[in-house]
Amino acid sequence: MPDGLAVWRVLRGAGVKLVKFIVVDIFGRPRAEVLPIEAAREAFLDGVAYDGSSIPAYTTVNKSDLVAVPDLNAVYVESWNGGKTAIVFTNTVDGGKPHPMDPRNVLRQAADYAKSRGYAPVVGAEVEFFLVRGVPPAPADSGVYFDGYLHGDSYAAVEEILGHLEASGIGLSKTHHEVAPGQYEVNIPAGDPVQVADQILVFKIMAKAVAKRRGLTATFMPKPFWGVNGSGMHVHVSFWKDGVNLFASRGEPTQELKWAVAGVLENALRNSAFVAPTVNSYKRLVPHHEAPTRVVWGLGNRSVMVRIPYYGGRINRLEYRHPDPSANPYLAFAVIILSALAGIEKKREPPPPVAEVAYELEEARETPPNLGEALKMARDGTPLPGQFLEAYLRLKEREWEEYITAEGSWETTWNKITKWEYEKYLEEA
Numbered sequence: 001m002p003d004g005l006a007v008w009r010v011l012r013g014a015g016v017k018l019v020k021f022i023v024v025d026i027f028g029r030p031r032a033e034v035l036p037i038e039a040a041r042e043a044f045l046d047g048v049a050y051d052g053s054s055i056p057a058y059t060t061v062n063k064s065d066l067v068a069v070p071d072l073n074a075v076y077v078e079s080w081n082g083g084k085t086a087i088v089f090t091n092t093v094d095g096g097k098p099h100p101m102d103p104r105n106v107l108r109q110a111a112d113y114a115k116s117r118g119y120a121p122v123v124g125a126e127v128e129f130f131l132v133r134g135v136p137p138a139p140a141d142s143g144v145y146f147d148g149y150l151h152g153d154s155y156a157a158v159e160e161i162l163g164h165l166e167a168s169g170i171g172l173s174k175t176h177h178e179v180a181p182g183q184y185e186v187n188i189p190a191g192d193p194v195q196v197a198d199q200i201l202v203f204k205i206m207a208k209a210v211a212k213r214r215g216l217t218a219t220f221m222p223k224p225f226w227g228v229n230g231s232g233m234h235v236h237v238s239f240w241k242d243g244v245n246l247f248a249s250r251g252e253p254t255q256e257l258k259w260a261v262a263g264v265l266e267n268a269l270r271n272s273a274f275v276a277p278t279v280n281s282y283k284r285l286v287p288h289h290e291a292p293t294r295v296v297w298g299l300g301n302r303s304v305m306v307r308i309p310y311y312g313g314r315i316n317r318l319e320y321r322h323p324d325p326s327a328n329p330y331l332a333f334a335v336i337i338l339s340a341l342a343g344i345e346k347k348r349e350p351p352p353p354v355a356e357v358a359y360e361l362e363e364a365r366e367t368p369p370n371l372g373e374a375l376k377m378a379r380d381g382t383p384l385p386g387q388f389l390e391a392y393l394r395l396k397e398r399e400w401e402e403y404i405t406a407e408g409s410w411e412t413t414w415n416k417i418t419k420w421e422y423e424k425y426l427e428e429a
Contacts, residue, residue, distance in 0.1 A: 002072040004044035011086050012037050016077065018085045021048045022201070023068050023092060024103050026057045026392055027277075028328025029428065030201050033068070034085075044070055048090065057391035058092070058101045066099060068092050074195065076202045079167035080160070080210055087205070089198050100387050103330035104194060110334040110383075111193050114341050120240040121337045124190030124317075125200060127325050128231035129207060130182045130224050131157060131216050136422055137224055139182025140216050147177040153214045158184050160210050161203075168206065170199045179290065180228035190236060190317075193337060197329035200233075204325075208427075220325035221425040222276070223284040226417055230284030230291055233325040235275075235336055236309075238317040239344065248316045253299075253308055261297050261306050261318055262350035263343020264336060268295045268305060268322060271335040272368050273378040273396060275323035278429065279403045280421045282370045283414065284324055287359040292321045294364040296354045303358040305367075322367070326429040331384070331392075338383035370410045372400045399424075 068090035
């Protein structure tokens with residue numbers, strides 16, 4: 001375990017002037033206490049004291065004094081800002097114990113539980129997003145999937161982002177233009193679930209900052225434009241035991257992989273409110289446009305909910321295509337890991353894999369039609385801790401009510417992107 005003082009000295013010696021201590025809120029948004037490097041010395045040793053009552057659902061005003069303890073394995077440098085600011089993720093404690101409302105603690109506990117059962121979960125993510133101009137937004141370019149003729153501000157922004165992925169500490173990655181105009185994908189390398197969730201937040205902070213300097217907005221709103229593909233956050237999962245990938249095979253999925261698929265599918269509807277958590281998410285989850293609407297799986301089939309990547313017959317992971325980039329990655333990863341683990345431990349058998357286009361399967365279970373229905377399904381039983389679950393659902397139910405009050409019924413607005421959604425999600429998602 002790194003020493004706090006040693007980490008502080010390294011950052012100071014590297015010319016870092018400011019340290020941004022990150023507390024993750026219940027929605028997956030970063031909250032920050034920013035300290036000059038000299039003042040940050042004590043924070044690296046003793047943590048950051050802060051008012052938890054000002055963060056939704058964390059605590060009440062009469063019990064507001066919380067401490068954010070730096071995670072010394074989660075330090076990133078804002079290379080896109082000249083390397084003068086460092087990002088340090090924290091875990092909130094209360095009375096020396098992990099605070100139950102901190103999403104990082106929720107994911108850590110889920111991963112630790114899997115490890116206690118003998119499994120090491122590994123995750124990676126493909127994060128899709130749009131570069132847009134103005135409000136209401138317009139795509140920043142007219143590119144197409146894998147476009148090789150890209151030029152101008154949007155592609156220059158993406159090139160800059162790609163360079164900063166390695167320079168900031170995330171690692172080597174790749175990118176390409178996605179199907180819709182102005183849409184791109186960046187891969188976050190596979191690794192420890194908490195680390196990958198942190199890196200998704202660093203990437204979002206980076207992408208928004210780089211785009212803004214170029215007069216653009218990087219938005220992780222799942223469906224900013226009707227009639228074209230929305231953005232997903234496809235999560236790749238493998239389970240390891242004693243250094244061996246239990247999902248690795250050739251030709252046919254392993255038994256452990258099939259059990260895990262069964263667990264993910266069995267819990268997909270109950271987990272929808274965590275992997276697709278916004279009103280706008282359910283405008284992405286419509287037939288076609290490569291978004292999953294049927295709770296089925298298949299090999300190399302991009303119309304299903306759980307795809308088994310199948311390049312040349314080699315298998316080493318499952319890909320869960322239900323999540324989108326507005327999700328709190330800590331919660332999304334937690335419910336995916338716990339669902340897959342439940343499938344493995346209970347030896348659940350999945351239905352037969354689907355080779356057809358899944359949208360055409362009339363008998364298959366479908367994703368919830370909207371956030372309101374997803375929240376009802378979540379109350380049917382999810383693997384998250386009860387106190388956290390109740391607070392999250394209460395806040396999300398309020399979000400759903402605000403939408404209906406502002407825009408009217410879902411039935412009259414499901415097929416258009418509303419002003420309320422742009423105001424709520426374009427910048428914040």
